[in-house]
Amino acid sequence: MDLEERYDFARTEPQWQRRWEAERLYEVEEDRDRPKFYLLEMFPYPSGALHMGHVRNYIIGDVLARYRRMTGHNVLHPMGYDAFGLPAENAAILRGVHPADWTYDIIRTIRRQLKMLGISYDWRREVASCHPGYYRWTQWMFLLLHRRGLAYRKLAPVNWCPQCSTVLANEQVEDGCCWRCHSVVGKRELEQWFFRITAYADRLLEDLDLLEGWPERVRTMQRNWIGRSEGVEIRFPVVGLDAALTVFTTRQDTVFGVTFMALAPEHPLLPRLLEGNGRAAEIREYIEKARKMTEIDRASTAREKTGVFTGHYCTNPLSGEKIPIWVADYVLMEYGSGAVMGVPAHDQRDFEFVRTHRLPLRVVVQPQDGPELDPATMVEASPAYGRMVNSGQFDGLCGEDALRRVADYIEEHGLGRRAVHYRLRDWLISRQRYWGAPIPVIYCSGCGVVPVPENALPVLLPPEVDFQPKGMSPLAACPEFVAAYCPSCGGQARRETDTMDTFVCSSWYFLRYLSPRYEGGPFRTEAAAYWFPVDQYVGGIEHAVLHLLYARFFTKVLYDEGMVPHPEPFRRLLTQGMVLKDGSAMSKSRGNVVSPDDMVRRYGADATRLTTLFAAPPEKDFEWTDQGIEGAARFVARVWRLVRAWKTIPGGPPRPPAEAERDLRRALHASLRRITCDLEERQQMNTALAAAMEMVNAAYAYRERVQPQDHDPAVVAEFLDILVRVIAPFLPHLAEELWRTELGRTGSVHCQPWPAWDRGALEADEVTLVVQVNGRVRDRLTLPADVTDGESIRLRALELDRVKQAVGGRRVARVVVVPGRLVNVVVE
RNA sequence: GCCGGGGUAGCCGAGCUGGCACAGGCGGCGCACUCAAAAUGCGUUGGGGCAACCCCCCGUGCGGGUUCGAAUCCCGCCCCCGGCACCA
Numbered sequence: 001m002d003l004e005e006r007y008d009f010a011r012t013e014p015q016w017q018r019r020w021e022a023e024r025l026y027e028v029e030e031d032r033d034r035p036k037f038y039l040l041e042m043f044p045y046p047s048g049a050l051h052m053g054h055v056r057n058y059i060i061g062d063v064l065a066r067y068r069r070m071t072g073h074n075v076l077h078p079m080g081y082d083a084f085g086l087p088a089e090n091a092a093i094l095r096g097v098h099p100a101d102w103t104y105d106i107i108r109t110i111r112r113q114l115k116m117l118g119i120s121y122d123w124r125r126e127v128a129s130c131h132p133g134y135y136r137w138t139q140w141m142f143l144l145l146h147r148r149g150l151a152y153r154k155l156a157p158v159n160w161c162p163q164c165s166t167v168l169a170n171e172q173v174e175d176g177c178c179w180r181c182h183s184v185v186g187k188r189e190l191e192q193w194f195f196r197i198t199a200y201a202d203r204l205l206e207d208l209d210l211l212e213g214w215p216e217r218v219r220t221m222q223r224n225w226i227g228r229s230e231g232v233e234i235r236f237p238v239v240g241l242d243a244a245l246t247v248f249t250t251r252q253d254t255v256f257g258v259t260f261m262a263l264a265p266e267h268p269l270l271p272r273l274l275e276g277n278g279r280a281a282e283i284r285e286y287i288e289k290a291r292k293m294t295e296i297d298r299a300s301t302a303r304e305k306t307g308v309f310t311g312h313y314c315t316n317p318l319s320g321e322k323i324p325i326w327v328a329d330y331v332l333m334e335y336g337s338g339a340v341m342g343v344p345a346h347d348q349r350d351f352e353f354v355r356t357h358r359l360p361l362r363v364v365v366q367p368q369d370g371p372e373l374d375p376a377t378m379v380e381a382s383p384a385y386g387r388m389v390n391s392g393q394f395d396g397l398c399g400e401d402a403l404r405r406v407a408d409y410i411e412e413h414g415l416g417r418r419a420v421h422y423r424l425r426d427w428l429i430s431r432q433r434y435w436g437a438p439i440p441v442i443y444c445s446g447c448g449v450v451p452v453p454e455n456a457l458p459v460l461l462p463p464e465v466d467f468q469p470k471g472m473s474p475l476a477a478c479p480e481f482v483a484a485y486c487p488s489c490g491g492q493a494r495r496e497t498d499t500m501d502t503f504v505c506s507s508w509y510f511l512r513y514l515s516p517r518y519e520g521g522p523f524r525t526e527a528a529a530y531w532f533p534v535d536q537y538v539g540g541i542e543h544a545v546l547h548l549l550y551a552r553f554f555t556k557v558l559y560d561e562g563m564v565p566h567p568e569p570f571r572r573l574l575t576q577g578m579v580l581k582d583g584s585a586m587s588k589s590r591g592n593v594v595s596p597d598d599m600v601r602r603y604g605a606d607a608t609r610l611t612t613l614f615a616a617p618p619e620k621d622f623e624w625t626d627q628g629i630e631g632a633a634r635f636v637a638r639v640w641r642l643v644r645a646w647k648t649i650p651g652g653p654p655r656p657p658a659e660a661e662r663d664l665r666r667a668l669h670a671s672l673r674r675i676t677c678d679l680e681e682r683q684q685m686n687t688a689l690a691a692a693m694e695m696v697n698a699a700y701a702y703r704e705r706v707q708p709q710d711h712d713p714a715v716v717a718e719f720l721d722i723l724v725r726v727i728a729p730f731l732p733h734l735a736e737e738l739w740r741t742e743l744g745r746t747g748s749v750h751c752q753p754w755p756a757w758d759r760g761a762l763e764a765d766e767v768t769l770v771v772q773v774n775g776r777v778r779d780r781l782t783l784p785a786d787v788t789d790g791e792s793i794r795l796r797a798l799e800l801d802r803v804k805q806a807v808g809g810r811r812v813a814r815v816v817v818v819p820g821r822l823v824n825v826v827v828e
Numbered sequence: 829g830c831c832g833g834g835g836u837a838g839c840c841g842a843g844c845u846g847g848c849a850c851a852g853g854c855g856g857c858g859c860a861c862u863c864a865a866a867a868u869g870c871g872u873u874g875g876g877g878c879a880a881c882c883c884c885c886c887g888u889g890c891g892g893g894u895u896c897g898a899a900u901c902c903c904g905c906c907c908c909c910g911g912c913a914c915c916a
Contacts, residue, residue, distance in 0.1 A: 006867090217910070220832045224912040231916085249916060262916095301829095301914055330914045340916050348829090349914050423915055544911080614853070615840065621909095622840070627854050634868095635853085641868085677844090687842065690852035697852090704870070770848045775897045777848055802883095816896050822847055826896045 007640040009604030013733040017118055020736075025748055026120040028076055030530040037073035038531050039065040040510055040570075042539030042547070043080045045502075046106035047087040050113050052594040052624055053579040053586045056612045060576050060685065061538040062119045063613065066729035067679045069120075070754040076531055077120055078513040080127035081107050084135070085502040086164055086180060089435040089467060098463070099435040103130055113596055117605050118732050120750070125516045129505035134512060135437040136458035137522035138505050142440055145557060146451050150196040151429075153449065157266075157333075158428055160188040165471055166432040167192060169501060170425045171225070171546050176296035179546075184294060193439055193498070194426040197553045201226055201422045203567070204552055213536075213572030215619065221544040227423025232407050233337065234416035236261060236314040239322065243269060245314055248336035248421055251346065252410065253402040255318050256391035257364035259354065260342040261325045262307065265290035266333040273310050273325065283308050283327060290329040298329055305330050305353040317415040318406075319392065328353060336421055344381065345373070351381035364390045368398070427550065429501045434467035434474040436499030444486035444493040453487050459495070473497040506547055507554040510534055510569060528564050537570040540578075548573075574683055577621035579612065594624050606731040607633040613685040613730060635693060636734055639727060642699055643738045649708075649716050660706050661715045662765075667698030668719055669761040675726050676757065685730070692727055699723075722755045770822040771797045773806040781823065790817040797823040 020026065030036075041061035044054060058079075065077040081103075088099040095102070107128060114121065127134050145151040159168040163183035167190065172179045197204075205226045208219045231250035238244060245261060263270060265287040274280045286308045290298065297303070307328030314323050323341075330349055331340050344354040344361040354361055363373045367386040385399045397405055410416045430439065438459040440452035452459055462481045467474040475481050475497035486493040514527035533555075539547075548570075555569040578585050581592040599608040610632035616622035657665070671691040678688035699719060703711075720743060728735035728749045739749035764785055771779045779802040787793065794815045797803060807827050816824040 215833090217832055221911050224831070227912080227915065229915070247916075251916080299914070303914090305914080328914095332915070335915045340914095343916090347916070349916080352914090421915080423912085541910080617841085620841095625840085625854080628840080631853055638868090682844090684842095686840095687852080690842070693852055700869080768848090772847085772897075775847095775895095780848080814896065816847090818847060822897090824847080824896050 005644075007637050007734070009606065009636070009733065010601075012737045013118065013600075013605050014116075016733050016736045017115060020120075020748070020750075021123075023748065025750060026075075026077065027122045027124055028074055030527060031074045032530070034072065034074040036076065036531055037065075037068040037536070038076045038534045039068065039536045040078070040513075040534045040538070042537070042543065043082050043506070043509060044110060045082045045085060045087065046103055046110055047091075048106060048588065049109045050596060051579075051586045052581075052596055052599070052612065055113065055117060055596050055608075056579050057538055057540065057576055058114060058119050059117065059609045059612050060574065060618050061536075062117075062609075062732075063685055063729045064536055064538070064679070064683065065120055066732060066750060067754070069750060070725070070728065070752060071680075072753065076125075076513070077122060078125040078127075078516075079114060079119070079121045079123070080125075080509060080513065081110070081129065082502065082506050082509070083107065083128045083130035084436045084499075084505050086166075086433060086435070088130075089433055092435075093468060099467070100130065100463070103128075116600055117596060117609065120732070125513050127509060127512050127516050129437075129502075129509060130435070132458045132460060133517070134509075135461075135505065137512065138437045138500065138508070139440040139452070139457050139459060140454060140522055141504070141508055141554065142500065143451050143454060143457075144561065145195055146441075148557065148561070150199065150557060151193060152196065153191060153193050155189065155191045156194075157187045158190050158192055159185045160190075161185050164433075167428060167430060169428045169503070171427075171549070172501075172503075173295075176294065176299070184296065186294070190430075192428055192430040193441075193496075194428050195504075195553070197427045197550075198422060198424055200553050200556050201228065201424050202420075203556055204424075204549065207552070207556075207568055210568060211570075211573070214570075215573065215575055218541065218544045218548065218573060218575060222549055225424060225545040225549065229421050229423075231419060231421065232410055232416050233419045234317065234341070234410060236317060236323065236341070238269070238273075238325070239313040239315060241272065241312070243272065245269065245325070245339045246337045246416070247339045247341045248419060249341055251343065251403075252406040253385070253388055253391075253394075253397070254343040254346045254364055255316065255341065255406065256388075256394070257343040257345050257362045258316055258319075258321075258323055258341045259344060259360045259362060260350075261314055261323050262328040262331045262340045262342050262350075262353070263310075263325065264331040264333040264338040265327055265329055267327075267331075267338045270310075270327065273312050277311055279309070279311050283310060286327060286329075293329070305349065305356055307353065307357060309357075317413075318409075324359070326357075334425065335423070345375065345378065346381055346383055348381040348383065351378075362390060364388060365402075427501075427553075429504055430498040431501055432471070432473045432498055434461070434465055434499065436502065437461075437505060438475065438481075439496045439498055439500055441496040442484050442486060442493045443496065444489060444491060446491055447486055447488040447493075450486055450488045450493070456487065461499075473499070475499070503547060503550050507550040508558075510551070511558070511564070523563075525563055532564050533566045533568060534570045536572045536574065538574045538576060541575040544575075574618060576618050577616065580621055580623045583623070599629060603629050603633045604636065604733070606734050607636050610635060610689065610730060614689045615686070617684055617686055635696070636731060638700075639696055639723070639731075640734060640738065642696060643720055643724065643742050645703075646699075646711070646716050646720055647742050649711050649713050654714060655712065657712065657715070660702055661712045662761075664698055664702045664715060664719065665758070665761040666764065668695060668722060669757040671695035671698070672722055672726060672755060673757040673762070676754070679729070689730060692723075692730070695723060695726070724749060725752055725755050728752075767820055769793065769797075769820070771800060771803055772822060772824040773803060774826060775824060776806075778802045778806045788819045790819065793817050793819065793823060797825065 041057050065075050069075045083103050088103045091102050092099040159173050161168055161178040163181045173185050229250050232252045233246050233248050235244040235246050307326045310325045312325045316323055342350040344350040345363045361375050363375055365386045366389050367384040388394045388397045388402050407418055440459045442450045444450055462478055465474050465478045482495050484493050484495045511523040514531050515524040518524050551569050556567050558564045559567040586593045611629040671694050674691040675688040678684045724735050724738045735749045739745050766782050767785050769781045770777050771781050779800045810827040813826045
């Protein structure tokens, strides 16, 4: 072999990419005779060229897709673009180009990058959510939800991002800041469209148990987000007023310990309590102050609990006691009923409140263990469940029983009812921006809110619009768009001018891929019957409660509508970690972006793929290093040289395998088994690749050990055949080059069946047992593999010099023999 | 505070359901090839003790426990990452 010869990835890789496209290798149709496998990566938001962090996602997905193809599956592996959204609009404002031009430009770049990496997509199925052929069906989804009573309009205080100049859903506010631009989010009172995701709260929660293929972390995050609490709502009549305050509590066993009532400053009953109230001025001042506070300040637990007494009282319906009503800004209007029964002895917040305002405290639950609670000496609340005291007829009841009996009593006496509350809020989907799918609704002075008829979709986004943000929807300033006829009465009417949240577009895209150009509906139900659900989804953890929750919600609605055969969209989920550079996530503003274009140019697509796959398990973050990719490129070349050197071994008569051949075959099949397990069950590409490297190392060791003229042709041929197949998912270009060009095989390696390991090759003639004395390794014992008799192994172990030495004449108490593994001699 | 996930060489990481701790890579060192270098191939690489091989001791965040045997199981801590959090 000429050592100067090098693997020319720059020539080879594009050549095979063109060939695969010409051979339509990755294009699939429904095929009832083959098991399907739907493999999907989260589609990118086209806000710029992809960096290494983005492409890791597609590389991981591609390995799994290629592996499934080789295991005989009919693999659907599509790609598209989450192309409606703010970055495009902001870039357009900044650069004076139209968002559509900007978006399609970036899409071209991303498509080129994905092709350059050799990702095996069925490109015919590409979708872009900003295309009318797509958003027509996003609008259709809106109408479906509307028809099912799941889309409604209401006036509510909503999150407003001043930077993005639009409202945001709760899920899109992180620590009081906009998820995208990190500006502090304020509140505005606006009439907006919501999706009633809370109607599905229980199912979204319960079905998490079905998602065994999801990381526990994501399931926990969704559980936290949904935040289900079981309790009771209790009505406290207001003294001297024909009204009652309803409170929600999960601790009805503490109801005899209520010493005050606290209302949120926004509570609707407050205006009535202020009528003719001598303290009205003071109270109003407090309410105003609370209103002006930012969400973050108000939510701070570090703040002292402030409040003012309203001068009014209500009656505890169980004890008959008179309870003072306060206003306190630690009570949130958005949760429960905006009123809290204050039980200072058993709730830390209420405890802090009474300490500042000198209100009384009463112990009504004694913990099962620990000292008796004494109100005089308590320094914090005691939230533990226990035995009810000072609670009249309920005294002595404990724990769950107490909760149940009090709830029963409340219901039987009409004082309230059992209730379940959620942290989850309805999904606010209106956006006061231009670059999104218009909400398909018309407002008629006579008929009210009228949905656009399905056959009038899409409601097209007009191209010529001034989209400079002015705190209102750009479409409202476009008279041609606003003017409409009422679909119901035909009279002059007005169009809705808000667009839909980007997350609406991405809540159903995995269904559009199934029949991407279908005109008769969002997707062909027969296609869904075959392909749905996604078998393996790959994407970032950042969507744990955003996209992944919304997509589950949409799927359940479509399931109820009978359009999809399964209530969950993603059977298995892999959340890949980030690629870090200099210790942090890549971003343009940080200037630490590693470009896949550079890496592919310098080292090739396969080496780039290998680097991201081998550096760490897929779900973990890893630091990008130049040494890493150099090592990857070395391995690519090492494989190439091995195959080049070995393909010329002439055939010869079969011969009995010698020890060197048996060792090589054992290493080959042991690695094959490991790679198969790692891909099949654990999805650990890094360890699969480690096994592939061991495989190659074993071949080099064989070449050191055996003279070239003595290389066993049959063993070498088997080795190359298996090696090239197993590297195919990881290094698709190299594998194809070796398969077709070097080994001269016909057809693509990517259409070959995945090899099965040979159990027989794994069996060794001899096994080496570890011999321990008191758990420490002292020697080794090599025996023919067929010696499994414990007694003879025991005797031979005790005969070993080093064992005798370690035993040192002490009495042998017992000998543990694990055949095939070890012997442990236990001495006193 | 609650919930989830982690902590193994100089670095990235293997180690499954208790059985030789550290596979594979990176980095380091050495050898071969070369006039030389690069590239490549081979060897070596946890710490300590010993002149030295053998060998011995220590070593998976910390402290206990279970076990013939623990990175792995149990109990109690510490630290890191992520989520939720004035949610009644």
